[in-house]
Amino acid sequence: MDEDLRERIRREAETNALFNALKHDSDAQVGAILGPLMGANPEFREHGDEVSGVVAPVVNEVNALDEAEKRARLEELAPERLKELDAEDEGEEHPLPDLPNAEEYDEVRMRCAPNPNGPWHLGHARMPAVIGTYKERYDGWMLVRFDDTDPETKRPDLDAYDDILADIDYLGFEPDEVVTASDRMETYYEHARELIGLGGAYTCSCSGESFSELKNAGEACPHREKNPGVVRDEFEAMIDGEYESGEMVLRVKTDIEHKNPALRDFVAFRMVDTPHPREEASDYRCWPMLDFQSGIDDHLLGITHIIRGIDLQDSAKRQAFVYDYFGWEYPEVVHWGHVQVDAYDVKMSTSTIKQKIEAGELDGWDDPRAPTLKSVRRRGIRGQAIVDAMVELGTSTSDVDLAMSSIYANNRDLIDEETPRAFLVRNGFAPRADDADADYAATELPVAGGPDAAHPPVHPNHEERGERDIPVGDAVLVETADLPDAGERVWLKGYGPVRYDGDSLTYTDDDIDVVREEGVDVIHWVPAEGSVPVRLRRTDGDVYGYAEPGYADYEPDDLVQFVRVGFARYDRADEDETVAYYAHQ
Incomplete structure (x- = not known):
């Protein structure tokens, strides 16, 4: 990493750390800085392993300032971020606009109407996130209605309901x-019969092609004026x-000459074999x-407001x-644009995901490569992090892009303070994408002259949670890329300074000042004996x-932040390895 890039990272990190500390009225956290930093500056990502080493001392410097100094420094670096912060304090307008004419209803009643043709991808989360938020805001009512009346084209998946x-x-x-629509067929039939009685519907045996020609020409179907008794009999048939x-x-029956052909005499019922x-x-x-x-x-269930694409x-x-x-x-209607989520190679489509699972290209709906709610849940991402990101998109009629970095930043805020730390030394990569070129290797090195064990904190911000006891033994594993030149020193995090001679490590008993003043790198490590083999499942x-x-004492669903690697959810212990799912940095 050249010095110009290092300085850019320092400046961006300082700005983010100042904003984070002032917003939460607490010390900034390295983990909370890294996600937004990488998201806003994609060029930093290829230096991911080095970035945290640049960011950490910057965060420490920011945390040493008092509030007035932080505000003054943020105004100097990025005055627009300080204005953003002050606007939040004054109570910014809610990202969701007021529902139209909500005050005219005794109760705001909204519906989420999924087609149960498969589990939900991330885009589906927008509807319950927004409707659920409106429900809370207006003390309203929310319906889930499974619109499953297409048994063929969008064939329901029996597992998808649950x-x-x-x-x-x-x-x-x-x-x-x-409510399940396929349980309400008799209700639909009764209303169709009533509509026929009102002269509002007719049976038609035209082919789709011939009716389309008539419709586009604004000409009536020859069945349009059919005797109502015949229509009733044919509908019963x-x-x-x-x-x-x-x-x-x-x-x-609508307006056969309507300026929009799509609205001319549309189909209400059809036969499905x-x-x-x-x-x-x-x-x-x-x-x-x-x-x-x-x-x-929507009418019979009292829906007052509909949100649809x-x-x-x-x-x-x-x-x-x-x-x-x-x-x-008719209910009030709010239309919005589509949402597209970045960071996935797999198209955000139920049918596409299903095809890839059936072809063996994905392990299942919770494969880390799948852009699904099952996947992010298994990765340890909180639902609230997704809801907050979706709500921030508002209800614009324009198509919107959602950066996963926003979800990761929200999740980091939710879990960082409660998540214990641990070390993970990476040693091997199984690429799951054609452009994945990351590679990791571990080096085993004898270590001599230092303590028998290390005692890093369970959480760096909470001394009351105690320390982890990590025996050092005769040798440690470190990531090869972290090794300095022979004769140089590194600081084994939680243990202390060691000098690398090309073949082994020797404890030097230097003070922590060598990190701050001499730029000695701080690296993570594990003992060569007794460490836990881990397979960390990632999107790439x-x-x-x-x-x-x-880590052998963890249980399924436990979260950990692997230092300098990222947050992960403990999934299971197999015979030869423990499996964890990577959440984010």
């Missing part, structure tokens, strides 16, 4: 009611399963389209025709290594 409810719980929300797929549909996977719904063959089913449910604007307009026939008032590949002996 998986999605588990994901909502992981995000920190509890629905007031859970649809319900009885007397037609095959594509043979007959029920259409809602494929049985529904739920046994309770497997006998039905006449299924409602989503616009009809969802529109009926900007690409679904036509849905509200189609449903408005049905509401007009029934004399209902599995890293192998050895953790300090105490």
Whole structure:
């Protein structure tokens, strides 16, 4: 790393550390600085192992300042960050705008309406995060409605119903009611019969191609003025399963000359030959389209506000025709753009993820490479970190990008103070992406002349949590890249200074000043004997290594911060190794 780059890292780290310390009215933490630093400066990432060594002394310098000195220094370095901080203190506008006309309703009632065709990817978290936050803000009501009336194209996954409810719980929300659309078929049929009686629907046996030609020309289908009695009889025959797929549909009468062809006489019910996977719904063959089913449910379940994608604007307009026939008032609607999450090679799509799992390219929905809620949960990332990041996106109609670094920064704030530290020496890398070129190697070195054991703190900010006891033995493992030139010194973290002669380490009994004043590097290590073999599962590949002996006492779901490596969740102990899932730096 050249000196210009080192100085840039120092300056950015100082700015972030000052902001972090002032925002939280506490000492800045190296872990809380590294994520945003790397996210905002991608060019730093290739020097990841060296960056923490530059950042740590900067953080110590910042923490030595009093509040007035911190404010003065931040104003000098980045006055706009100080203004941002002051704006937060004065109470910035909430990232979620007020719901339209919320004050006109006795209760704000919103629905999260997932299609249970698979577990949720990260993008799906936006809906429950925002609706759940609005529920808390307005002391409202939240429905989870499984829109599972497409047994063929978006075929429901029987496990997904429970998986999605588990994901909502992981995000920190509890629905007031859970409804499954395929349990409500008779309700949809009754409203279709009523709509036919109102002259608002007709059965149509046109082929899709021929109707499309008529629709685009603004011409009425020849079945449009069919006798209502015939329409009723044919719809009952649809319900009885007397037609095959594509043979007959029920259409809602709209405006055949409407300027938007997509709104002209849309399909409300169609025939599907494929049985529904739920046994309770497997006998039905006449299924409602989503616009009809969802529109009926929104009214009957008292929904006051709907949030949906900007690409679904036509849905509200189609449903408005049905509401007009029934004399209902349409709910308030908020449209938003799509969200795209960075840092993943796998497309954020349920069908794509499912295909990769079936092809053996992913181990499952919780594979660390998968952009799913199951995956980030297994990595030890708190649901609240995702919710906070999603809420910060607001409800703009523009498409938005969500940086995983934002989720990581939120999670770091949530877990840093409670997470114990441990050492992990990396020794081997199994690439899981074509461009993964990281490599790790450990070197075993005899050590002589120092204490028999090291006693680093369980947590550097909490002396009351005690110390870890790490026996040194006759030799230690260090990462080869950390070794200095022969004759130079390094500081084994928690143990002390040693001199490297090219083959071994000798304790020197120097003071800690050699780190601050002479630039001696501080490195992590583990004893060569008794350390715990670890496979650390990451998004870009599995890293192998050895953790300090105490890691053998951890249990599943325990979190640890591997010093200079990052946060990880203990997953399980296999016969030959312990498996942990990497969260972030």
